[in-house]
Amino acid sequence: MARSATERGTDWLARGGLRPTRQRVALAALLVGDGENRHVTAESLFAMTDHCGEKVSLATVYNTLRAFCEAGLMQEVVVDGSKSYFDTRMDDHPHFYWEDSAELTDAPADQLEISRLPQLPVGAELSRVDVVIRLKRV
Structure with a gap:
């Protein structure tokens, strides 16, 4: 039997230890x-949310996305200092950012090779490496 979108969403929240509020x-x-x-x-x-008839404020969407990130359910990908995308795919992978359409898509991780990183400052440990490849259509 196929699971509903609501069941999948509720299970996803449970994996992050989040209370399943309506919003x-x-x-x-x-x-x-x-x-x-x-x-x-x-x-x-x-x-x-507007298209599906759910009443949620933009502030609630922002706060909820941050909560999803803190719970380890999503990751935030910052493209510009003021532009953030939220990604439900949690493995390490690079992204293409299409400047003309402001769209973020996954880039093939198996084709990316990072051979060396700079030495980390004393007292720091590597958290993650974000790779965003900016593109323009020709």
Whole structure:
């Protein structure tokens, strides 16, 4: 029997140890309900809630996305200092950022090779390396 988007979203929240409030379940269902990974901005997710008839404020969307990140369910990908995308795919992988459409897509991780990183400052440990490859269509 196929699972519903709401069931998938509720299970996803449970994996992050988050209480399944009505708004969290609605947002989780939009993010992972079809079983696919996606990249969203707070604004694009807010627009999706409007299309499905869910009443959620933009501030709630921002706060919920941050909570999802803190729970380890999503990762934030900062493209510019003021532009963040939220990615439901949690493994380490690079991204393409299409400047003309402001779209973030996954880049093939098996084709990326980082041969060396600079020496880390004393007292620091590596958290992660984000790779965003900026593209323009020709």
